[in-house]
Amino acid sequence: MEYIEYLLYLGYVLLIIGTIGAIVGPKSNDRFIRLLNTEVATFGVCFIFLAYDEALALMTLIAVNAILCLILVRAIILNAEYEEETDTKIK
Amino acid sequence: MDIIEGVIGFIALLMVFRIFLTRSRARKLLYLCCLSFCISALIALYVKSPMGGIVAIIYFISSTLTSNAIAYTIEQVKDIE
Amino acid sequence: MENPVIYFYNPTILVGFAIGILSLFAIGSQKDDLHALILTDIVECAMLVIIAGVDTDLAEALILPGLVVSLAELLAVSEILINRKIIKSKKPKPKVYKLFEEFKLPIYTGDLKYNVHMEVLETSPKFFALVLIIYGAILSGFTGGAVIATGLLFYALSLRVRGLELSEELKTLWEGMAGLSGIAWGLWIIGFLEFFLFPKKWLLFLLMAGLGLVLKVGSKLGLIGFIGEAK
Amino acid sequence: MEILLIVSGVCCILGGLGVILHTNPINKIIMLGLLNVGLIGMIVSSYYLDIAIISSICEPISTIILLLGYMKYLTTLKKKKKYGRDLPILSK
Numbered sequence: 001m002e003y004i005e006y007l008l009y010l011g012y013v014l015l016i017i018g019t020i021g022a023i024v025g026p027k028s029n030d031r032f033i034r035l036l037n038t039e040v041a042t043f044g045v046c047f048i049f050l051a052y053d054e055a056l057a058l059m060t061l062i063a064v065n066a067i068l069c070l071i072l073v074r075a076i077i078l079n080a081e082y083e084e085e086t087d088t089k090i091k
Numbered sequence: 092m093d094i095i096e097g098v099i100g101f102i103a104l105l106m107v108f109r110i111f112l113t114r115s116r117a118r119k120l121l122y123l124c125c126l127s128f129c130i131s132a133l134i135a136l137y138v139k140s141p142m143g144g145i146v147a148i149i150y151f152i153s154s155t156l157t158s159n160a161i162a163y164t165i166e167q168v169k170d171i172e
Numbered sequence: 173m174e175n176p177v178i179y180f181y182n183p184t185i186l187v188g189f190a191i192g193i194l195s196l197f198a199i200g201s202q203k204d205d206l207h208a209l210i211l212t213d214i215v216e217c218a219m220l221v222i223i224a225g226v227d228t229d230l231a232e233a234l235i236l237p238g239l240v241v242s243l244a245e246l247l248a249v250s251e252i253l254i255n256r257k258i259i260k261s262k263k264p265k266p267k268v269y270k271l272f273e274e275f276k277l278p279i280y281t282g283d284l285k286y287n288v289h290m291e292v293l294e295t296s297p298k299f300f301a302l303v304l305i306i307y308g309a310i311l312s313g314f315t316g317g318a319v320i321a322t323g324l325l326f327y328a329l330s331l332r333v334r335g336l337e338l339s340e341e342l343k344t345l346w347e348g349m350a351g352l353s354g355i356a357w358g359l360w361i362i363g364f365l366e367f368f369l370f371p372k373k374w375l376l377f378l379l380m381a382g383l384g385l386v387l388k389v390g391s392k393l394g395l396i397g398f399i400g401e402a403k
Numbered sequence: 404m405e406i407l408l409i410v411s412g413v414c415c416i417l418g419g420l421g422v423i424l425h426t427n428p429i430n431k432i433i434m435l436g437l438l439n440v441g442l443i444g445m446i447v448s449s450y451y452l453d454i455a456i457i458s459s460i461c462e463p464i465s466t467i468i469l470l471l472g473y474m475k476y477l478t479t480l481k482k483k484k485k486y487g488r489d490l491p492i493l494s495k
Contacts, residue, residue, distance in 0.1 A: 021423035063318035073472035075250040100406035
């Protein structure tokens, strides 16, 4: 198998595994676990950029991904901290 | 030269399967450490120029930091779970 | 004759469409807001894959601003969701907001077992921030801006996690960068315009546009919360 | 085929499966580290050395952010559960 085809099929496999895992993965009702599952799809995008020779886009994607983690984790923590009051109000 | 790469590659493959199969969290961390040492050696052997040495050094340092952070969390969280 | 679907479309574009349609269905059947926000991340992946499947130089030029714009969009939507949650709850809204206050280690309340800080956060952040800022200044444009922002945010996060105050110099530096943003925007537009008017001096104007983009993107990440830590 | 290619390919596939199949978040983060090892190996084997430097510096940053977030999330949930069990008794 050629080197480029190897990279491309690896990227397809990771993208499809990540998407299916994020939608109907085991215990994906928890928000943190769903966030971790979506990371796999991002790695698939990295491989496809590598196969199409887009070096600058790959570098930007890796740097942006760390900041994206920060934003989503912050949203999850704050949401968990303020959530309980609304639940008791509904009951 | 080829023998060295072969031996290191065999150890790396063994470590990958053991990470996937063991249940204990501490052992997984240990094998991950060993795997990153192997990969760092393979990088330095694969790229035959001084730049390859620099990449191997940076990768070695940052992989040590990752495993340090994971070890701290495992010990702190053990009680709560 | 092969299959006409594969004849017209690249397999990359087919995979991108499949992922996009699946995740849009999942968003449609989701009731919680934050789950929908996390699943939006996958739609963004599908968009990037479809653009990359075109495989020209134009594709790379389209991906770079797409990444930064999607980052800003997720930031804005998450801020709106958090604020709505705070207004709904009975807890009083905190008067003074500190940057990254919610990441402080919970050893002060006695929840954790040992009374020790994470050791990596004491030694490494200065080294990382220095390397990332110098490297990002060498690569200019969108890429350098994202790399610089990663280093600055990690340094601020590590200070706040250990319970220290952000030093006045760092705050002043950051505020100055945010103030320079308008000038940088002007620099970029002038550089881009003169690039077509006077093609002889292309190197000078190219450097001007690159410098403007570095400052612009690097300071845009100050949007997380109130950067000035309002009194 | 080169040895680095084979090792990093196996790392990627097993890491991707492992992230989905494990249910404890710390195990998931360790598996994410395994996936990242594979990515760096692939980047080096196609000779993009500058991207390899950026990638290996940004990896511990995202791992540290995820670990801190998990610790805070766990303690918040535990506090909420303790508080939530008291409430129905009071309402009775």
